[in-house]
Amino acid sequence: MFDLQSQDYVRRSASTMTPPMARSHEEQVAKLIDVSRCIGCKACQAACMEWNDLRPEIGHFEGSYQNPDDLGPSVWTLMKFAEYENEQGNLEWLIRKDGCMHCEDPGCLKACPSPGAIVQYANGIVDFISDKCIGCGYCVKGCPFDIPRISKQDHKSYKCTLCSDRVSVGLEPACVKACPTGAIMFGSKADMKQWAGERIEDLKSRGFENAGLYDPAAVGGTHVMYVLHHADKPSLYSGLPDKPEISPVVRGWKGIIKPLALIGIALAALGGFFHWITEGPNEVTDEDEAEGERVLRESETEKTP
Amino acid sequence: MSPAKTVIVRYNRVNRVNHWITAICFVLLVLSGLSMFHPLLFFLSGLFGGGQWARAVHPWIGVVLLVSYLGLIVQFWRENLVHKDDVEWMKQMRFVVANDEAHVPPVGRNNAGQKFVFWSMTLLIPVLFFSGLLIWEVYFGEATSIPVQRVAVLIHSLAAVAAILVWVVHVYAAIWVRNSVRAMTQGYVTPGWAWRHHRKWLEEIASGHDKATLRKRP
Numbered sequence A: 001m002f003d004l005q006s007q008d009y010v011r012r013s014a015s016t017m018t019p020p021m022a023r024s025h026e027e028q029v030a031k032l033i034d035v036s037r038c039i040g041c042k043a044c045q046a047a048c049m050e051w052n053d054l055r056p057e058i059g060h061f062e063g064s065y066q067n068p069d070d071l072g073p074s075v076w077t078l079m080k081f082a083e084y085e086n087e088q089g090n091l092e093w094l095i096r097k098d099g100c101m102h103c104e105d106p107g108c109l110k111a112c113p114s115p116g117a118i119v120q121y122a123n124g125i126v127d128f129i130s131d132k133c134i135g136c137g138y139c140v141k142g143c144p145f146d147i148p149r150i151s152k153q154d155h156k157s158y159k160c161t162l163c164s165d166r167v168s169v170g171l172e173p174a175c176v177k178a179c180p181t182g183a184i185m186f187g188s189k190a191d192m193k194q195w196a197g198e199r200i201e202d203l204k205s206r207g208f209e210n211a212g213l214y215d216p217a218a219v220g221g222t223h224v225m226y227v228l229h230h231a232d233k234p235s236l237y238s239g240l241p242d243k244p245e246i247s248p249v250v251r252g253w254k255g256i257i258k259p260l261a262l263i264g265i266a267l268a269a270l271g272g273f274f275h276w277i278t279e280g281p282n283e284v285t286d287e288d289e290a291e292g293e294r295v296l297r298e299s300e301t302e303k304t305p
Numbered sequence B: 001m002s003p004a005k006t007v008i009v010r011y012n013r014v015n016r017v018n019h020w021i022t023a024i025c026f027v028l029l030v031l032s033g034l035s036m037f038h039p040l041l042f043f044l045s046g047l048f049g050g051g052q053w054a055r056a057v058h059p060w061i062g063v064v065l066l067v068s069y070l071g072l073i074v075q076f077w078r079e080n081l082v083h084k085d086d087v088e089w090m091k092q093m094r095f096v097v098a099n100d101e102a103h104v105p106p107v108g109r110n111n112a113g114q115k116f117v118f119w120s121m122t123l124l125i126p127v128l129f130f131s132g133l134l135i136w137e138v139y140f141g142e143a144t145s146i147p148v149q150r151v152a153v154l155i156h157s158l159a160a161v162a163a164i165l166v167w168v169v170h171v172y173a174a175i176w177v178r179n180s181v182r183a184m185t186q187g188y189v190t191p192g193w194a195w196r197h198h199r200k201w202l203e204e205i206a207s208g209h210d211k212a213t214l215r216k217r218p
Helices: A044-052 A105-113 A139-141 A176-177 A189-206 A249-255 A257-278 A286-303 B013-035 B039-048 B052-078 B085-089 B093-097 B112-134 B146-176 B182-183 B192-195 B197-207
Strands: A009-012 A029-034 A077-085 A093-099 A118-121 A126-127 A184-188 A212-214 A224-228 B004-007 B212-216
Touching: A009 A249, A009 A257, A029 A189, A044 A176, A105 A118, A105 A139, A105 A249, A139 A249, A139 B146, A176 A184, A176 B197, A184 A189, A189 A212, A189 A224, A249 A257, A249 B146, A286 B192, A286 B197, B004 B192, B013 B039, B013 B052, B013 B146, B013 B182, B052 B112, B052 B212, B085 B093, B085 B112, B112 B146, B146 B182, B192 B197
Parallel strands: A029 A224
Antiparallel strands: A009 A118, A029 A184, A077 A093, A118 A126, A212 A224, B004 B212
């Protein structure tokens, strides 16, 4: 959504040039979502709608507090409610604020075919530059977390921007500002990890032995992290992937196949050209014409009584 | 010597119109498809009015191509059935590429290379169509799961690259074997062309199987 200048980029979709990394001294930012402190009030959802001025269509009651049912082009963050019966037979209401994880190695950016439609800023935020989006849906296939949604109106892809517009002027994201319990924190990634460490220690002391930080290494870590009471089973939280990674299918398609295919096609065309230069065209000779005429003529005379 | 007065009709009007509709669609699909395949070629989307237009129009051209190619299959499948002769021709490939026709076994209406192009496209075009449907975001974006779409987009890319390679062979062969292009534009070949490249076919025509294929040179 937000478009700074090229020196702010560290990654740019469908680009063969390397961004200059002029601002790589910038501190990496992160949002920390402490699931254990969330009360499910949806203030973050409302704040996101308000700041980004989005109004998703009013849906229907689906028998859950979760509303709307799913992320959408106008729903960039969503409180997901999961009811989990633990080993002691007690109910645990696991509420997770879903949205873009802002991967350090973003699958959407890798898959995107449109130059500059997806960028990553020096502070780590992954942003969609909608202007350049062509609506192909490749980002949907690249994303390990099922986050981007294509609008049926303008056929462009949308997701959480981590309020890149607010962050660039020194403000925290809207959801962070609105959270009444401090379950959503924002700051440098190092600070957030340290804070998470304290929270995890506290949770462990209160009987959640498997409490831990969700910052999956296979995507290079994320700029949105969770403190989970059951970090050993992330999928309990409305299907948060246990081991998220960019699909090997996408890596193959966007990795080795791209250059190999172009080289292959170019070699085939060059092969033809040099065959022409060396062997030359295959031309019909006068003798061929004479022979061909003879065959046709002979058949005529044979049939004439 | 004077040019041949009698020529042989190789492709009739329906054949030619159908072939060129397919060819135009194929070229447009290659250009718009490659623009979405490699960043170096993204500029090709400009030919279609920009990235959004290239993305939007590509699948519709694909639908037209499928229908058009089905027409070619109906018209040409019989003459592309593979025979024992084709194996022999393939074995003499080195003489074929060296323009040494004396060492190439005589062939019928189509040689093994032409049959290869026909059957490759007959396989690849339906593969491209169905894998393309799965990744047609506007209408089928929610019809299948994301992992299925990932595989579909990979298959679509690989099949497209294969089809482009076959197409390069097809186009070069048409240029290389002189006066082949005229067979598909004006529809006819000379008896000498048939003698040189498709001798058995010429003999079939001469023996009177199909007199309608002979006409005066235009």
